[in-house]
Amino acid sequence: MPVAAEPPAIVLVRPQLGENIGKAARAMLNFGLEDMRLVAPRDGWPNPAAGPAASGADVVLENARVFDTVGEAVADCAHVYATTVRKRGVTKPVVTPEAAAAEIHGRTGRSAILFGPERSGLETDDVALARAILTVPINPQFGSLNLAQAVILVAYEWSKGQDLASPTAEDLLPPAPQEDLDGMIAQLEAMLEPKGFFRPESRAASTRRTLRSLLTKPGWNHLEVRTLRGVLSHLAKPDRD
Amino acid sequence: MPVAAEPPAIVLVRPQLGENIGKAARAMLNFGLEDMRLVAPRDGWPNPAAGPAASGADVVLENARVFDTVGEAVADCAHVYATTVRKRGVTKPVVTPEAAAAEIHGRTGRSAILFGPERSGLETDDVALARAILTVPINPQFGSLNLAQAVILVAYEWSKGQDLASPTAEDLLPPAPQEDLDGMIAQLEAMLEPKGFFRPESRAASTRRTLRSLLTKPGWNHLEVRTLRGVLSHLAKPDRD
Secondary structure: OOOOOOOOEEEEEOOOOHHHHHHHHHHHHHOOOOOEEEEOOOOOOOOOOHHHHHOOOHHHHHOOEEEOOHHHHOOOOOEEEEEOOOOOOOOOOEEOHHHHHHHHHHOOOOEEEEEOOOOOOOOHHHHHOOOEEEOOOOOOOOOOOOHHHHHHHHHHHHHOOOOOOOOOOOOOOOOOOHHHHHHHHHHHHHHHHHHOOOOOHHHHHHHHHHHHHHHHOOOOOHHHHHHHHHHHHHHOOOOOO | OOOOOOOOEEEEEOOOOHHHHHHHHHHHHHOOOOOEEEEOOOOOOOOOOHHHHHOOOHHHHHOOEEEOOHHHHOOOOOEEEEEOOOOOOOOOOEEOHHHHHHHHHOOOOOEEEEEOOOOOOOOHHHHHOOOEEEOOOOOOOOOOOOHHHHHHHHHHHHHHOHHHOOOOOOOOOOOOOHHHHHHHHHHHHHHHHHHOOOOOHHHHHHHHHHHHHHHHOOOOOHHHHHHHHHHHHHHHOOOOO
16 A cells, blocks of 8 residues: 655765754755664764754654664665765665655655765765665855855755645735726826826827836736725825925 | 846844854855845944854855944845745735845846844834845744844755746846935825825824825835826825916
8 A cells, every 4th residue: 555755764874963953854844854873973962952943843852763774774664865066976766855855756655865974075974875865956156155155955845745834815806897097097197187188189099008008017916906996096185394 | 137136135134143144145055045134233333242153154244234224224125025924004015035036037137135133122213114034934932033044044045046047037127226215215204294195293103004005005116106206206296287
């Protein structure tokens, strides 16, 4: 029986600074990822520097599991990606975060994404465990992604395929009915007529068309049209002071 | 003559920590963005904490321009996005970083993306300047994106379309630069002020915002703005007959 794709595990391989582990946890949770796995963290685990850097993503750190080797960390995973910025002497498919996210959503079984140590990145043996290389396309003149930034881009792409990724859509009002707009245009034209705006007479029709086009373009809703009619009414009044 | 879409300007509005400005510069340059603009940075500029945090993205910091107001910072920009995580009482289109990037690549004229101060985010007046809200869809149970993370997601999305940059030239004129629009709004406000439109005083700021939002929505081009300024000039004249 096929099982729906689970959120991928984020595997930090030999991470150095606790602060970066915390930042990675924060990056993950922002986009709904909670399964963090640590392989031989340099300074042991737990690490007191991780908590403050996680800015509240404590649940990720509390549930993080520690392993001695990459192999053990991904033992339950069907699809393993190795994140790297450098070109490697290995022949594996290379995918972007976007393509990896699409693959993960389209598959059954758990996926894991490996991230190497801050300074050196993954070693060849780590990469050998992976089925594909995940690379973020980057400025060839300036490639300087840190660990948490790489994690956030991968998590962000994954989140796009989730239902939680719903933008706070505001309900936009539809454009006002044509008759509302016509009323406003008529009001404006009546004000402009005595000011000589439509002269010479030979150009009056074209000027009216231009004005109508301008005022049709915005697609103002009925509240906006009402406000604008208030503006016009005020302009027609004598100055108060 | 249509001009290909330029890379967007990243506008940091009242940023607090120099370190975060440096991190934002690093995030930008990773994905090929170099036009950084600072509005009233809290600790002045240059800021000695920015350089080390930029990890080599010095060119972005060196060329960063400083402005007193958001209006001045985006004066040459035709499309302004306000980045915000919170739901706002404004009716503007809400787009994801992905959708914003697609729009920017499909348009002519320069775009600007506003990012608010670290703690508080953009104020309502800043948002009023923008044509659309840019929101990163995020875990509803844990939304904790910092400034540099928001910048990197936007820059990353933009970089994806870089090679595809609009070969299909648009015949439509781009929206007028912000300063043209500001000129028109100032003209209208000067006319409305003596008519009592902005009274009572307690509601004046909100009325001005409403008016600005209304007039920002259309995306009028410079010819249209010129026509509308002619309309306003005529309305200010005495009746001829």
